[in-house]
Amino acid sequence: MARLETSAESPVPVRVVALRVGEWIARLGEIWVDGQIAQLTRRPGVATQFLTLRDPDANISMSVTCPRGVLPDTVSEGSRVVLRARPDFYLERGTLSLRALEVRQVGLGELLARLDALRRLLAAEGLFAPQLKRPLPFLPHTVGLITGRASAAERDVIDNARRRLPGARFRIENVAMQGTNAVSEVIDAIARLEKDPAVQVIVIARGGGSVEDLLPFSNESLVRAVAAAFTPVVSAIGHETDVPLLDLVADVAASTPTDAAKRVVPDLADELREVAALRERARARIHARLDREAELMAGLPERLRRTVRGRLVRESDDVATARARSRRRIESLLEAGRAELGHVRAQIRTLSPQATLERGYAVVRRADGTVVRTPDEAVGALHVRVAEGEFDATRT
Incomplete structure (x- = not known):
């Protein structure tokens, strides 16, 4: 053309x-x-x-x-x-x-075959992987609820949630839950709730119905929108036997809207009972510890007395043993010193000039004090020193 x-x-x-x-x-x-x-x-x-x-x-x-x-x-x-x-x-x-x-x-058989093929395709992409599931908050500030206007599912979720936790807050998005507009309206509701920072969990709830009625919740666009959501999503579609693809991609698949209410908020009565039980166990453990410490303190003075007395006896024995050991050591050292001193004295006495004189030797000096070492030096007046004294002599 x-x-x-x-x-x-x-x-x-x-x-x-x-x-x-x-x-x-x-x-x-x-x-x-x-x-x-x-x-x-x-x-x-x-x-x-x-x-x-x-x-x-x-x-x-x-x-x-x-x-x-x-x-x-x-x-x-x-x-x-x-x-x-x-x-x-x-x-x-x-x-x-x-x-x-x-x-x-x-026909129904062809629809189910198409759904099974879509399920295998999305599973192969990893949209249903367990590691992608996010935990639900313990106490959400606000629960986002997507459901039909004035529906039984809406009443079931809200009544059961507030029965468990009075004052539970909801932001409700009423949309078509079947028919040709259901998919687009649910996707838009998810987008609106995602923009609200107070909404910490989203519940998509609908009562039971035929396979054709629940087809919107196996729609590929809706499944991908839930997979891309940042807020944890709880699927509560139909009865326990109904398994739309939304159940596989949601972070938590509740069997019924009532079950979804139990999943998203804690039971205040159960939590209070648990707190009371924990408080009682803590009190019992503290009392038991105090009783044990009291028993230990009651016997502590006597144990200390026995311990100190035994320690003093052991220390006294150790001091006496050390004193005796020191005394023996000192006496041994003194005895060895006396023996060494006598030996040195004997050596000195043996080597002294007096000992030489006592053996019969004499020291002869001339008048000027010089010692006579040769006969030729013995002239004039001489001074002789022997062991018992001194005397003068003259060589003739």
Whole structure:
């Protein structure tokens, strides 16, 4: 298809643009489309019926016209269908719609097969991994509750939570919990609660229903929104036997809305009983310790007396032993000193000049005091010293 050459000076009429768009759309031919019926208008006796087909995972819809006999009687609003259609572009209004040639309602078995395939795909991506689960706060400041307006699930959560913890605070987001708008409204509610810093846990609660009623809570967009949330999410959808994909991605999967209330707030009565029990155990342990210490203190003076007396006796014995040892050591040293002194005295006496004189030797000096060592030196007056005294002599 040739491109239109246009400018501000040579624009093309609206009809030309509409015709070119219609030609391009007509080239699509027949296509198979999967969607959910959001709105259905049945008019008896009218050859054409009109419905709105909505994308299950996005807030996008298209108008569909169905000739008589194409739309099965079992199809109703909320039904999941697959249809064979041809795109139509209405030139007069510039709108796009689908003209259905064949409509098939998706059966329960096919829905479950699609859900199982989606479950395996998300599990392979790791969205259900246990390590991603976040613990719930022990005492949340505010509980965010996403549920239907004036629903039994809302009453169950609030009544049971406040029965356990009077004064529990909630921020409630009432949204559609089934039908074509449920997914987008729940996702928007999660986003609003995420922006509130007081909300520390989010509960998504709905009562039981058919597989078709609970399909929004297995929607891929909703599952990914919960996986991306920063606030811990509790899933409380349906009964205990219902397991939507939301249960697998949520941080905690409660079996019922009542069970969710028990998970998000503590039981004040149980906590008070636990505190009382802990206080009583602490008191008992303190009293037992005081009793043991009292018993120890009662016998302490006598034990100290025996200990001190025994210590003094041992120290006295040690002092006496050390004194005797010191005395023996000193006497030994004195005796050795006396013996050494006698030996030295004897040596000195033996080596002294007096001892030499006593052996018969004499010391002869001349008048000038010099000692005579040779006979030639013995001349003139001499002075002789012997052992018993001194005398003068003259050599002749």
